[in-house]
Amino acid sequence: MKILPYKNLFIGITDTLNNxxxxxxxxxxxxxxxLKSNKLWGARDRAFIAETVYDLVRWKRLVEGGMARPLSPETIWEFVGTWFALDPDQKLPSWEEFARINHKEILKRHHESAKNIAVAESYPDWMFEVCLDELGKNRWIEEAQAMNSAAPTVLRVNTLKTDRKTLQKLLKERSIKTKLLSLYQDAVELEEKTNIFRTDEFQNGFFEVQDAGSQMIAPYLRVEPGMRVVDACAGAGGKTLHLASLMKNKGQIIAMDIHEWKLKELKRRASRNDVQNVQTRLIEAKTIKKMANTADRLLIDAPCSGMGVLRRNPDAKWKLQPAFLDEIRKTQAMILNDYAKVVKVGGLIVYATCSILPSENEKQVQKFIENNPNYKLISDKTYYPSETGYDGFYMSLIERIA
Known part of the structure; x- marks a missing residue:
C-alpha cells in the first residue's frame, strides 16, 4: 500500500490547480x-508536485467522471483525492479534506463515465469531434493517447559554441545523463527530469531547450551562410537561434513579431548563444510591404491551435475554444498570403505549425497555391507524436517561381 507525502505538498498542488x-x-x-515558493522542498517533493499537477491537468475530465460533485474551487481537494483513489493500491491520509472520498463509489462512477471515449482519453467533446473529423478515428485515437503521456526534455546543442558529444560529456560530469538522437542532428535528450537551466552550460549558451520535432523546422528551410533570411513569426526566437547556427553566424536574419517583449527575450537569448547575425523588427502596418522581394528564405512559424503539443501544454485542452480555431485559420491564411511576398523569385518559404490538423496545415498551403500560381509546393511533412514520441508539427517547403 502506497502512502502519500505530507499535507504541505497537497496545499501547493491544490493552490496551483485552482490558479x-x-x-x-x-x-x-x-x-x-x-516550486519556487518553498525552498525547503527537496528534489523528490518538487517532482511529486510537478508530476501530480500535470497528471491532474492532463486527465482532468477522466478524474471529474469519478467525482460526486462538479469540479469547482470548493471541490478541488475532492478532485485531487479522486485521482489517487482511482489507484486501488493507494491509501489516502485521513485528512478532513478527503472525508468525502469513497473508493468504491469513485470506481463505480469512473467505470460508467469512461464508456465515453472522449472522457476516457480526457478531451473536451468538441475537440475530440473536430479531431475525429479531420484525422479519422484510427489516426486521432493514436494521437490522443500519445499526447496524454509526459513530454521528454530535449536540448538543441548550439553548434556555434560546441557539439553534441562535448555537451553530453560536460553534462555527464554534472551527473546529468543524456542520449543522442540519431534522427535529429542537433538533439540531446535528458534521461531524467532535472533543472537544466541552473547549469553553467545553459548560462554559457551551449544549448537551448527545444523539442526534437521543433528542431526539424529550421533545417527544412535549406538556409546557407550569407543568405538574407526572414523569420516572420519569431516569438522569443527558438527557431531564429537554430537558423543562426545553421548559417554559422554569417548573413542576416530578420526576426519579426508583433510583441516587443518577445523580441526583447530573443535578444537576450541571442546574446547568451553568441548569435551575431540577427536583427529584430517589430511588425507594424507597412513592415511587410517595405520588405517585398528582399529575402532569400522566409520562415512562417504560424500561430496555430497547438494541437500537436498538448502533451507539453495539457492545460490548452481546457483553455482552447472552437471559436479560436475558426479565427486562427483566418489569421494563418492572411499571414501566408501577405508575407509570402517578402521572398525573392527563386527563394524558398517554410510554412510551419505545431498543429496536426489538416485545416491548419496542408489545406492552408493547398488554398494558397491555388490562389497564387507564382508559387509551387516542393514538399511537406507532418510529424505525429504517436510516430516520433515527440511533439507534433507540420512543415511545407514552397518556392516562389515567378
Whole structure:
C-alpha cells in the first residue's frame, strides 16, 4: 500500500490547480511559481508536485467522471483525492479534506463515465469531434493517447559554441545523463527530469531547450551562410537561434513579431548563444510591404491551435475554444498570403505549425497555391507524436517561381 507525502505538498498542488483551472493561469508558469515558493522542498517533493499537477491537468475530465460533485474551487481537494483513489493500491491520509472520498463509489462512477471515449482519453467533446473529423478515428485515437503521456526534455546543442558529444560529456560530469538522437542532428535528450537551466552550460549558451520535432523546422528551410533570411513569426526566437547556427553566424536574419517583449527575450537569448547575425523588427502596418522581394528564405512559424503539443501544454485542452480555431485559420491564411511576398523569385518559404490538423496545415498551403500560381509546393511533412514520441508539427517547403 502506497502512502502519500505530507499535507504541505497537497496545499501547493491544490493552490496551483485552482490558479490553472479557475484563474486562467498557464500550467508551466504556475508549477514554476509553486516550486519556487518553498525552498525547503527537496528534489523528490518538487517532482511529486510537478508530476501530480500535470497528471491532474492532463486527465482532468477522466478524474471529474469519478467525482460526486462538479469540479469547482470548493471541490478541488475532492478532485485531487479522486485521482489517487482511482489507484486501488493507494491509501489516502485521513485528512478532513478527503472525508468525502469513497473508493468504491469513485470506481463505480469512473467505470460508467469512461464508456465515453472522449472522457476516457480526457478531451473536451468538441475537440475530440473536430479531431475525429479531420484525422479519422484510427489516426486521432493514436494521437490522443500519445499526447496524454509526459513530454521528454530535449536540448538543441548550439553548434556555434560546441557539439553534441562535448555537451553530453560536460553534462555527464554534472551527473546529468543524456542520449543522442540519431534522427535529429542537433538533439540531446535528458534521461531524467532535472533543472537544466541552473547549469553553467545553459548560462554559457551551449544549448537551448527545444523539442526534437521543433528542431526539424529550421533545417527544412535549406538556409546557407550569407543568405538574407526572414523569420516572420519569431516569438522569443527558438527557431531564429537554430537558423543562426545553421548559417554559422554569417548573413542576416530578420526576426519579426508583433510583441516587443518577445523580441526583447530573443535578444537576450541571442546574446547568451553568441548569435551575431540577427536583427529584430517589430511588425507594424507597412513592415511587410517595405520588405517585398528582399529575402532569400522566409520562415512562417504560424500561430496555430497547438494541437500537436498538448502533451507539453495539457492545460490548452481546457483553455482552447472552437471559436479560436475558426479565427486562427483566418489569421494563418492572411499571414501566408501577405508575407509570402517578402521572398525573392527563386527563394524558398517554410510554412510551419505545431498543429496536426489538416485545416491548419496542408489545406492552408493547398488554398494558397491555388490562389497564387507564382508559387509551387516542393514538399511537406507532418510529424505525429504517436510516430516520433515527440511533439507534433507540420512543415511545407514552397518556392516562389515567378
Amino acid at each position: 490553472i483551472f479557475f484563474e486562467g493561469k498557464y500550467a508551466d508558469k504556475e508549477v514554476e511559481r509553486t
